[in-house]
Amino acid sequence: MKHIILVLCLLAPTVAFAQPGGDAAALRKTCVDAMNADPKFADAVVKTAEFQIHEQVNRDQVVKDTCVIAAMQAEEDRIGRNKLHVILAYAAMWLVAAGFVVFLWRRQQHLTAEIASLRRDLEAAAKDTK
């Protein structure tokens, strides 16, 4: 019997909304009277209502999380497959290494030529002095 009244109480606002001005006032009064008469019944009604509200909130949260996760995974896929940056980084490393080696090689060539030239000049000057 209590279960029937509980279902009626939960249906009452819907029925009242669907049929404005009908038996809504009477149903609501029956429900309120039953709740007032039995505190355990009133507690069960409140708990059922709270449960339904939480269910709705959780459903909303799951939808929200799913959207966020999907967006994050799409972004992660984009980053994860991004080979361009790896190629750029490796190319930069090669360029710097090659530039440094060329710089060293040219400097050594220049220094070798300068040492040879100075030695020649010194020997020539020494011969002239003699």
Added chain:
Amino acid sequence: MRRYFVPVCTLLASIGLVGTALMIFTATPSQWNWQPNERHLILSTSSLFFNHKIFYWHVAHAIMLFVAVGVAGVASIAFLARRNPRWDDVALGAAEVAVAFGGVVLITGSIWARAAWGVWWVWETRLTMSLLLWLTLVGYVLVRRFAGSSGERLAAGMAIFAMIGVPFIYTMVNADDRHPQAGPKGNVANLDPAMRPAFYLSLLTFLFWFLALVALRVRSARMEREVRELRERGLDAGLLS
């Protein structure tokens, strides 16, 4: 023996480079993972994307940068203590190689930051200190280039100053930094076993590369010294004007 040092080191580095590249693209993990945090999923620094392949050469260059700065600092201390120009040549060679390695670290790090974080640069502790270290080394090279022989001791001081900064860069990183952590509990120390062979091989490869470059640069530093001595001899004898 000395004659073959640079070719042997270069050959070993070349072999290592090929081996490292093969290992990076065939024998290291390519997956990534989500870090669950209660209701939400967060992207943690330990997640692996494809762009983590930059790690193997970026970190190896960073460690060689630290080694180069250490060599430059120790050689500078020895030069200041003994006034032996050979130590100065070693310091100069190591410092110039450190500039090149530091440039690679900053450039590849910036590209990796763009790939992983969506930004080219973040003013976080380690990045800022690494940039300052690199600028100090550039300052060293500029002093050596333009200050003449009087700049040798000043440059030696700068190299020692740079060396002191290295432990700070390696260990003094705030936990809330976005940069992967270093130190005894950091990413390198707790590297995934699947990543270790490629990483250690790349370290060895760039160690040989570093040795070859330093040896080459020291050789040219000695040649520069010889040019100066020849000029002075010519001037002293009145043979050169």
